[in-house]
Amino acid sequence: MSIRINVADQMGSKKMGPLALVSLIILVIGMFVLPRYLKNAQLIMMSRIFLLAVYGMSYDILRGYTGFINLGQAIFFGSGVYMGVIFLNIQNDLTYFMLAILAISALSVIGGYIMSKIVLKTGGVVASAMITLALGEIVRSIAERWRFVTGGQDGLPMRASRVALDPLFETRIGAYYFALVFLIVMTLALRQFVLSPTGRVLLSIRENEQRSRFLGFDTNKYKAIAIIVSALASGWTGVFFAVIARFANTDYLSIQYTLNALLITLVGGTGTLYGAIIGSAFVTWINNFLLTLANSYPGATILRFPMLFIGSVYILLVIFMPYGIMGGIYRLQAKLNLGKDK
Amino acid sequence: MSEIILRTENLGISFGAHKAVNNVSLEIEKGKLTTILGPNGAGKTTFFNLVSGLLTPTTGKIFFKGTDVTNLSPIKRVEAGMGRSFQLTNVFPTLSAHENIRLAAQSHQKVGFKIFTNHRKYKNVNEKTELILERVLLKDKKNTLACDLTHGEQRKLELGMVLALEPEVLLLDEPTAGMAIEEVPAMIEIIRNAHQSGTTVVLIEHKMDMVKILSDRLVILVNGSVMADGDPKTVSENPEVLKAYLGGGMLDEVSS
Numbered sequence: 001m002s003i004r005i006n007v008a009d010q011m012g013s014k015k016m017g018p019l020a021l022v023s024l025i026i027l028v029i030g031m032f033v034l035p036r037y038l039k040n041a042q043l044i045m046m047s048r049i050f051l052l053a054v055y056g057m058s059y060d061i062l063r064g065y066t067g068f069i070n071l072g073q074a075i076f077f078g079s080g081v082y083m084g085v086i087f088l089n090i091q092n093d094l095t096y097f098m099l100a101i102l103a104i105s106a107l108s109v110i111g112g113y114i115m116s117k118i119v120l121k122t123g124g125v126v127a128s129a130m131i132t133l134a135l136g137e138i139v140r141s142i143a144e145r146w147r148f149v150t151g152g153q154d155g156l157p158m159r160a161s162r163v164a165l166d167p168l169f170e171t172r173i174g175a176y177y178f179a180l181v182f183l184i185v186m187t188l189a190l191r192q193f194v195l196s197p198t199g200r201v202l203l204s205i206r207e208n209e210q211r212s213r214f215l216g217f218d219t220n221k222y223k224a225i226a227i228i229v230s231a232l233a234s235g236w237t238g239v240f241f242a243v244i245a246r247f248a249n250t251d252y253l254s255i256q257y258t259l260n261a262l263l264i265t266l267v268g269g270t271g272t273l274y275g276a277i278i279g280s281a282f283v284t285w286i287n288n289f290l291l292t293l294a295n296s297y298p299g300a301t302i303l304r305f306p307m308l309f310i311g312s313v314y315i316l317l318v319i320f321m322p323y324g325i326m327g328g329i330y331r332l333q334a335k336l337n338l339g340k341d342k
Numbered sequence: 343m344s345e346i347i348l349r350t351e352n353l354g355i356s357f358g359a360h361k362a363v364n365n366v367s368l369e370i371e372k373g374k375l376t377t378i379l380g381p382n383g384a385g386k387t388t389f390f391n392l393v394s395g396l397l398t399p400t401t402g403k404i405f406f407k408g409t410d411v412t413n414l415s416p417i418k419r420v421e422a423g424m425g426r427s428f429q430l431t432n433v434f435p436t437l438s439a440h441e442n443i444r445l446a447a448q449s450h451q452k453v454g455f456k457i458f459t460n461h462r463k464y465k466n467v468n469e470k471t472e473l474i475l476e477r478v479l480l481k482d483k484k485n486t487l488a489c490d491l492t493h494g495e496q497r498k499l500e501l502g503m504v505l506a507l508e509p510e511v512l513l514l515d516e517p518t519a520g521m522a523i524e525e526v527p528a529m530i531e532i533i534r535n536a537h538q539s540g541t542t543v544v545l546i547e548h549k550m551d552m553v554k555i556l557s558d559r560l561v562i563l564v565n566g567s568v569m570a571d572g573d574p575k576t577v578s579e580n581p582e583v584l585k586a587y588l589g590g591g592m593l594d595e596v597s598s
Contacts, residue, residue, distance in 0.1 A: 004487055006436040012460070197453045197461045204445050207434035214394070214432075216420035216449040216507065225455060 005334045007327060008065060008203055008271045012195050031180055035173045043172040047244045049277075049284045050179040051237050054186045056264030056276030058233030063262070064271030065194055066226045067206030069129040071258055072136030076111065076231040078143075078253030080104045080238015085156050085248040086149070092158075097239070104235040112231035116224035133255065140253040155249030158242070175244045182240050186233060187274070193229060194273060202226050206271075234261075263310070266317055269324025278325050286313065347372040347542050348511055353392055353402035354566075362388045364566035365402070370511070375543040377553045377574075380563035381586065386546045387429055389563065390515050393544075394426040395419045406511070420449075425509030429516045429546070431496045435489040439480050439499050442488055444471045446506035470506060478502035478532055494525040501532060511542045518549065530556060550578065562586070 016024070035043060055077055062068045087100035115135060119128040143150045150156060193199050201222045204212040212219050242248060251257065260283065267282045268275025287306065294303040302308065321328060348370040355363050363385045370376055380386050391397040393404055395416035403412045411419055434442050447470040448461070462468070475481045478498040483491060488499060501517055517533065518526050530552060537543045537556075547553050553560065553574065560577040562570040564586045570577045577583060 004436060004489060006438075006487065009437050009441055012462075192460070193457055195460050195462075196457045197448055197459070197464070198455050198457045200441070200445060200448065200461045203437065203441075204434050207437055208432065210396075211428075211432050211434065211503075212445075213416050214420060214426060215446050215503065216417055217445075218417050221455070225457070229457070 005331060006271075007269070007330045008194065008273075010330075011273070012191070028184070032177075035176050038176075040172045043176045044244055045284060045288055047172075047176050047179040048241075049281050050176075050183040051241050051244070052260070052264060052284060053277040053280035054183055054240075055234055055237045055261055056268065056280050057186065057190050057273055058230045058237065059258075059261035060265045060268075060270060060273055060276050061190065061194065061202075061226055061230045061233070063265055064273070065199065065206060066202045066223060067125065067209075068223060068226065069125060070115075070132045070227070070230070071129050071255060072115065072132035072134075072139070073230070073234055073261055074253050074255065074257035075115075075136050075139045076104075076108050076234040077238045077241070077257055077261075078140075078248075078250070079107055079111070080235040080240075081242045081245065081248040081252045082143075082150060082156065082238075083107070083235075084239040084242025085158050085246075088242065089156075089159050097243075100239045100242075101236060104239055105232060108231040108235035109228055112228035113224065115231075116220075116227045119227075120220045120223055136253070136255060136258065140250050143250050143253055150248070150250065153250065155247055158246040172244075178243065179240055182236075183277075186236075187277075190233065191273060198222060198225060263314060265324070266314070267324055269327030269330075272324065272326040272330065275324050275326030282325075286310070344374075345372040346370065347407055348393070348544070349405040350393065351403045351405070353389070353399055353404065355388060355392060355397060355400050361566050363392060363399075366563075366566070366568055367402075368561065368568070368571075370542060370544055371559075372542050373540060374558040375537045375545065375556055376559045376561060377545045377547055377557040378561045378563055379547055379550070379553060384563045385566040386563055387515055388566075390426060390513055390544075390546060394424060394513055420507065420509075423510035424513065425504040425507040425511070426513035427500050427504045427515055427517060429519055431493070431500055433488040433496060433499055433503065436487055438485050438487055439491065439495075440471060440475065440484040442499055443474050443480075443502050443506050444468070446503040447471045447474065450507050474502045474506045477505065477535070479528060494521045494529075497521055497529065498532070501529070505532075505536060509541065511544065512536060514543065514545045516546050516548060518547075518552065526552065554578065 034046070038046065059070070059073055062070050062073070083100045083104045084097070087096045087103065090096055115132065118135070119131050122128055122131065144152055201212065201217050204215070204217070205219050205222060209219050238252070264276050264279035264283050266279070268277065268279025290303065290306045290309055294300070294306070297303060317324070323331060346369045350366055350368050353363060353366045354361060366389060378386050378389065388397065392399050395414060399412065403410055405411065406419065406422055406424065411422065434445070444467060447467045448464070451464065451467050451470065453464060453467065475484050478501055480495060480498055480502065483495060488496060491499060497517060497519070501514070504512060504514070514533065518529050521529065533543065533545070534556060545553070545557070557574050560572065560574040561568060562577060562583050569586060570580050570583050
């Protein structure tokens, strides 16, 4: 018998068991101790995992909770990366980092608002997905032509600063901790958001938007809030990402990076929020693995097309793990509990 | 005559050449239970869709508590005090029964766009939810997902969601449709209780016997127009009505 559960609905309904709590604490402490034993390349990979996890969660707010497919999510992420590089190129310290955060916040709120105004006119899921796709491509092509600011296709590298570099941005360990704290804070914040009354209405929209309207909820307003919250989280992640990537180009604005978020939520499990953390680890690892493989066997032409493998992973996942890793775990748990009751 | 809470004026809608609802002018009195009866395809649900704002009429106007609401969205009409249920069960399938009702209670308590407080911390919403769950007899099923409830329970859940909105006018579209016969009396009891606590009820029904017990007034809708209107006894014995019903193949219901 297949069990129907709604992970999002059950979130936070039970107190965490002592075992789960202890393992979570050990995991977090472990993450704080870990950098001592890692090389620079591994530190970068871990930081990427943390940041892409937040990006995935921000995407899950729309896809998993609201049932809204945004194919232009990378606009906010990519803009964040650009803001980070642009501001830290002026001066490489925490003040300018915060200014970049402020700038992307304003941009995300305005951009998210405009996007929701355009998209929510149509109503249909597919139609709005297509519109967001078009919006994403428009922004990306503008960025590509606007060489003066974005550096076009060559991209925008972060200049080595002439003033004393903030240790936070100079060492990879600094960036690691920076990303880790960001992940923890954002996980708690987004969890709070999905558990709020507004988050609940978003769930109802995913379930049955018409009914939600007949309960008196102005669903378009709620969807606009979801788009803006998600845009903010993605934009902030972008600024943090600039610190570890030390480079911005239009790839970060492209559909490729939206699909990354989609893949992360797919692997982790849509509508599970934390699933994005597992998804991010998996996707980052597989990308890294393919890259290493391609470098070790330069003769193998097939390895130069990583999308070939990642695309296959997509297909296999949708067929064999429709609920993703976290979704699968929750379902297994529900099945075991069902056995216990009887 | 008591106060008119809901009034339609020459209300009509056409789909192509077909006039689904044709010049319906009705006055619904406050506190009364009015039933709209008619054969399949008579335009009953379409009439509800117009009144609740799902469809926009081609002709006529709708007045609610004296104000013209013809061009208001369903959301605004709910805010003004209209609540409707649907003929085809219309709930949030993979949310628990409790959450289905809680959302309705959240809407009624005007919690608003809060984004940083836990939804479980609103005492008045929780109390309201428990109260409604008890009223629609779903207390011991509250943690079951709506899609795992039986059809009859889903109908009760649907009714509970509307009741949680505490509407001034309750528009119920065949609340017992598809229910097992032994579940019907409980449903009637819930509706009667809501009506007796002062809510105006407009009911669409098929089952003549149920209607006779409950209603203060009976409106017969045939081919989109009002054929008869009055107290249940007179209307149900009207020969014209009986004939229309025979045409609609409803002989059993009428004669029983």
